[in-house]
Each structure stands twice: as C-alpha cells, then as structure tokens.
Amino acid sequence: MALYQPGLGFYETGGAAGRRGDFLTSPEVGPLFGAVMARALDQWWRELGEPATFTVAEAGAGRGTLAKAILAAGPACRDALRYLAVERSASLRAGHPEGVEVTASMPTEPFVGVVLANELLDNLPFGLLERRQGGWAEVRVTADLVETLVSVGDAPEGHLAPDAPVGSRIPTQPAAQAWVEAARRLVERGRVVVVDYADSTPSMARRPWTEWVRTYRGHGRGSSPLSDLGGQDLTCEVAADQLPAPGTDRSQADFLRAHGIEEIVTEARQAWEERAHIGDLQALMARSRIGEAAALTDATGLGGFRVLEWVQGE
Numbered sequence: 001m002a003l004y005q006p007g008l009g010f011y012e013t014g015g016a017a018g019r020r021g022d023f024l025t026s027p028e029v030g031p032l033f034g035a036v037m038a039r040a041l042d043q044w045w046r047e048l049g050e051p052a053t054f055t056v057a058e059a060g061a062g063r064g065t066l067a068k069a070i071l072a073a074g075p076a077c078r079d080a081l082r083y084l085a086v087e088r089s090a091s092l093r094a095g096h097p098e099g100v101e102v103t104a105s106m107p108t109e110p111f112v113g114v115v116l117a118n119e120l121l122d123n124l125p126f127g128l129l130e131r132r133q134g135g136w137a138e139v140r141v142t143a144d145l146v147e148t149l150v151s152v153g154d155a156p157e158g159h160l161a162p163d164a165p166v167g168s169r170i171p172t173q174p175a176a177q178a179w180v181e182a183a184r185r186l187v188e189r190g191r192v193v194v195v196d197y198a199d200s201t202p203s204m205a206r207r208p209w210t211e212w213v214r215t216y217r218g219h220g221r222g223s224s225p226l227s228d229l230g231g232q233d234l235t236c237e238v239a240a241d242q243l244p245a246p247g248t249d250r251s252q253a254d255f256l257r258a259h260g261i262e263e264i265v266t267e268a269r270q271a272w273e274e275r276a277h278i279g280d281l282q283a284l285m286a287r288s289r290i291g292e293a294a295a296l297t298d299a300t301g302l303g304g305f306r307v308l309e310w311v312q313g314e
C-alpha cells in the first residue's frame with residue numbers, strides 16, 4: 001500500500017526513477033544501457049530462429065525510458081518486435097514512446113520472446129523474520145505503525161539461514177518468487193531476465209537489516225520504512241536464493257560486457273577524440289557514453305547488480 005495504493009502510494013503520487021525522480025536506475029543513467037540491451041535482444045531473437053513475432057514484455061517499465069533507448073538503438077529484430085511496457089502505476093503509464101504497447105498488467109497468453117524487469121523485484125512486497133532463541137518470529141506492523149513480533153517457530157526461509165545469530169533478520173519474498181514463476185510460465189520459448197540488487201538469505205542474516213531494507217526520496221536515503229508511508233520508495237534487496245534457480249547469474253558489468261558495451265564505448269571514444277575540438281552534439285553524446293559506461297559497470301554500484309536469466313522451452 002505504501003507504494004501502490006491509488007491516491008496514496010509512492011508510485012501513484014509522483015514517485016519515480018529518473019534524473020528528475022527520486023533515484024537513478026540503469027536505464028535512467030542514459031541511453032547506453034538500452035543500446036546494450038538491444039544487442040542482447042537481437043542475440044536472443046537470432047537464437048530463437050528469428051521468429052516473425054518477438055514479444056518483449058518489460059515489467060515495471062516506469063516512464064518507458066528503457067523502451068525508448070532500445071527502440072532508438074534500432075535493433076535488427078525491430079520489424080518482429082512487439083514491445084509491451086507493463087506498468088502498474090497509472091501516473092507512469094503516460095508518455096511512453098511510439099511503437100510500444102503500454103499496459104497495466106502482464107499478458108495472459110504465453111508468447112515467444114523475453115520478459116524483462118529492471119529493478120522490479122526489489123519493489124514487490126516482502127516479509128521480515130527475526131531470529132529468536134527458540135526459532136523465528138515474523139515482524140508485523142500494527143495499525144498504528146508499531147512493530148510487533150509474532151512467533152512462527154519454523155519458517156521455510158529460516159532453513160536458508162540456519163546460522164543466523166539471535167536478533168538478526170532475514171527477508172521473505174514470496175511475491176518475488178511467484179512473479180518469477182508466473183513470468184516463466186508466460187514465456188513459451190525465450191527467457192526471463194531480471195536485473196536487481198541481490199544477495200542471499202544467509203548473507204543478509206549477517207548484515208544489519210536496515211542496510212538491505214532501504215527507503216529513497218529525492219535522490220537521497222529516506223527515513224525509517226514505517227515513517228512517511230507513500231512519501232518515499234521502500235525497497236528490499238532480492239534474496240536470490242529464494243527464487244527459482246536461474247540458468248545464469250552474473251553481475252551487470254559482466255552481462256553488459258558479454259553484450260558488447262566495450263565495443264560501443266571504443267566507438268564513442270574514437271568519436272570523442274575526433275570531434276572534441278568541434279564540441280558538437282555528436283562529440284558530447286560520445287563523451288556522455290564513456291561516463292555512462294563507467295557508472296553502469298562500476299562494481300560498487302550499478303555494475304554490481306545481478307542479472308538473473310531463466311531460459312524457457314529449450
């Protein structure tokens with residue numbers, strides 16, 4: 001409700017990713033992320049035998065920035081491409097680029113292609129468990145927004161972190177797990193690709209929970225998750241070991257390198273060297289690409305995000 005309640009939730013009342021928004025995601029850094037993703041889509045389209053209709057359902061598409069960059073890159077698959085931007089917040093569904101179908105929910109009919117989600121799973125509802133002497137307690141919240149611990153004894157997620165110290169917390173992410181399962185069912189042939197900040201349940205048990213449950217507002221950290229409900233973004237790092245096991249799990253930096261970010265940057269560097277003295281738009285765009293690449297592959301920032309892929313119908 002803090003994020004999505006019509007009229008009250010953060011995303012329903014103007015909250016968003018972007019330079020003018022509240023936090024910066026990879027597509028919002030600039031068009032380079034989409035240009036590399038366009039190359040990845042071409043590779044996956046070719047691997048599928050260049051189907052006449054290649055559906056890409058981008059879930060949590062926000063204002064459509066990634067869609068715009070992918071289309072602007074002119075992918076080889078463009079004539080086959082049916083791009084669905086799936087965004088649950090009505091206020092973000094306006095203003096998407098031409099050539100994109102904008103919808104509030106995922107399609108119901110299975111398709112050949114890709115389900116893509118950048119920073120969606122961290123924005124799905126999650127639970128919290130706290131380790132007590134004799135077992136686990138669920139962290140619940142009373143109607144007046146005070147935490148209360150309810151003993152649950154055994155909990156399946158607890159088995160993932162058997163050595164969790166007393167007092168430590170772990171997330172439970174049934175919504176993220178169900179989302180991945182549903183996305184996989186939707187792809188008849190192709191893949192589900194999820195990009196997000198992720199860790200594992202035992203590792204999160206060893207970290208302070210306030211480090212992996214985070215709030216954002218106006219490009220800074222927000223306040224406690226229970227204050228200013230609807231006024232700030234509320235996210236939880238993804239416990240990847242609670243999801244179905246992916247076929248591939250690599251860092252965003254490795255994913256982008258595998259799909260040619262370095263080639264694009266080499267071209268940009270040449271263009272910058274040739275045109276820096278002219279200082280025209282092309283020169284500035286080239287310089288900006290070099291800076292974008294550094295941000296997208298920075299291992300301590302966006303480059304350290306995980307890219308999880310599930311291949312379907314092999």
Ligand SMILES: C[S@@+](CC[C@H](N)C(=O)[O-])C[C@H]1O[C@@H](n2cnc3c(N)ncnc32)[C@H](O)[C@@H]1O
Pocket residue numbers: 011017018025026027028059060061062063065086087088089092104105117118119120123124
């Ligand atoms: C952190 S933002 C990321 C936006 C964009 N993907 C980006 O990387 O800039 C998460 C987005 O997912 C949307 N969202 C959350 N749950 C959703 C769902 N079940 N279906 C579609 N969109 C959803 C939110 O409204 C929000 O716009």
